[in-house]
Amino acid sequence: MKMLKRIAIGVVGVGVLAYLAVLGVLYLFQRDFQYDRSGRMFELSETLLTNAELVNIPSADGSTVTGWYAPPGPGKPVILYFRGNAQSFSREHERYEQFVQDGYGFLAFDYRGFPGSPGEVTEENILADALAVYDWLAAKDFPILLWGRSLGSGPATYVASQRDADALLLETPFISAVAVAADRYGFLPVGFLMADQYPVEQWIKVVEEPVFVAHGTGDTTINVGHGKRVYELAPVKAGLWIEPGADHSGLWERGLWGRAKAFFGRR
Template identity: 25%
Template sequence: MLERGLLTRILYPAPEPSYSSDSFPNELVWIPKRSSLDGDIPPVGVDSVPCLLLTYPYSRYLVLFFHSNAEDLGRCYSFCRLLREKFQVHVLAVEYPGYGLCPGVATGKTVMENSFSALHFATQSLHWPLDSILTFGRSIGTGPAVKLASLFGFAGVILVTPFLSVADLFKDRVGPLSSFFEEWYPNIGLASRIKCPVLLIHGKADNMIGFHHAELLYAAINTRKLLVSPAALSHNTNLMNDVSYLILPATHFFSLPDYVFHDLQVPQWAFDAERATSRPAWSFFQREGKALLQLGQFTARPLAGNMPSASVPCCGSGHAASSLWPSIGCCSRASVDQHEAAESVQVGYDLDTLHLREPKGQDPSHPWSDPVQPIAVSLPARHKEFQEEEEVAPHMNGVRWREKLAAISV
């Protein structure tokens, strides 16, 4: 097996933080890694996970969002806002260790610890039922999304450019060398355990994570499912370029939007910036000099709230990065977020302490309340009523693989 730190640097090449504790007033929450029991206010001294919480009045659904490996909460902020507005849902976006303001080092175990903490916060502090939570993972984010969905009865799962496993990711690139990579996210092994509806979105033009990954995952899923495979969609294509990529499939598949009579209530302690844990200055992700995955030209970093202006590396295509679409990629040169590995290890988090609510009984009004065979639909290329009013702009996402991992010899 490769040394874990090296694998982390390949799979989680964290960019420099694109936001501060003052960037998103009333939207940046601090979730304790070990949440207390219901009714208790967690002490300030415990480690906290920064998360974005974007609310929509009286929405029924909460989306638990896991971003790709080339962005942090600041870079996916605009995309999360679009999710909230287009689907009229609450959005809780989780930060990874070593990313943004979150301390630590990202591994399969530590990422899942943050994921469980966010889910515990949603169910215990926000009092949101499991059957009203949608998990959404993009690229490396499909790892924690699949892991959680294999354990809990969510309302549904959205997987954008998913992968089979770490071994399969690297097998496409380095052949037999893939056996040296530790397995962090065995999505193909967990797919059959998912009991909620699954929407998979994977473009046939994706040259970073092959389309066959989505095809095999689709075949392994035994619940209601839909695979959307636009011919022109590449790994870093803006998902908002065409409503048939994400907006229409998710709207129809999950019958969005939907509402409830009670609104989301957020405890005030969650906004306390004093809960922020300082990120250590010695983090090797911030070092100068040669990196495993070299970044290209520098472009303007997208701004959000009071976030200071700075420069961040783009993937080298020469396209300007924009703050409008930071969650998806600035050019066709794909990122390594697809090279997001997975492991079947037991996370150091006691699932019994989550006290998660069980899914409610079947509701005839739910489109998936009765057993349904896998469906295939033909979506129109565009619908005028769903046309985007915003100007489509390039967006930032990632870094590029060196041929046959030549850069491993750093």
């Protein structure tokens, strides 16, 4: 019996040590798990964006962020696009090509730490970059439409809570990044571990712009319940589109741009 007790204690001890080791690794390397900074930034010459230009926008602490900008056609607004988590903003150039084809201007960029913009990726830096880019664009005196996709729903909502834009579109948003982590790793104390939590559920409550939310029921990256909750919290509700079966990257192919144009056209 004593031997069995010792073995049981040893097994429990090993389990505790293994659990603590997992917590330590996740804490130390959390941003490597949270952000996908792989890939490269495309050249404009690889796209159909013949009227766009490469821009370097000053941000906090003397840093700069790199993006693409194209002015709008007569009487049209500019879409300020906050990209998702994966690789460079430039990989979504087909979206920007469609914006321009329909007369909209756009500004899209890489947050610090992603392929096009040097620096350290943190929530603080991403939010500072988002405000700096908005302010740079606002100086051009065009109407501004905010579009936040996935991770970008965080800085897009934050900017809307701090600045005056014409509309806010959120594609596959989360109520917070820590809530997404809790969905996946409920056995871990992610609320204590995560440094970059993006509390969209707090920011959205003070957003005065009209809000349109799009999400898919087949999204296994950010559960559709997040999008529904964000929309519930929006003070100015302007549309909720829940597409049956659409996954995290499937809304564009399911007609998101058409719905976005209808939303923007009401502004």
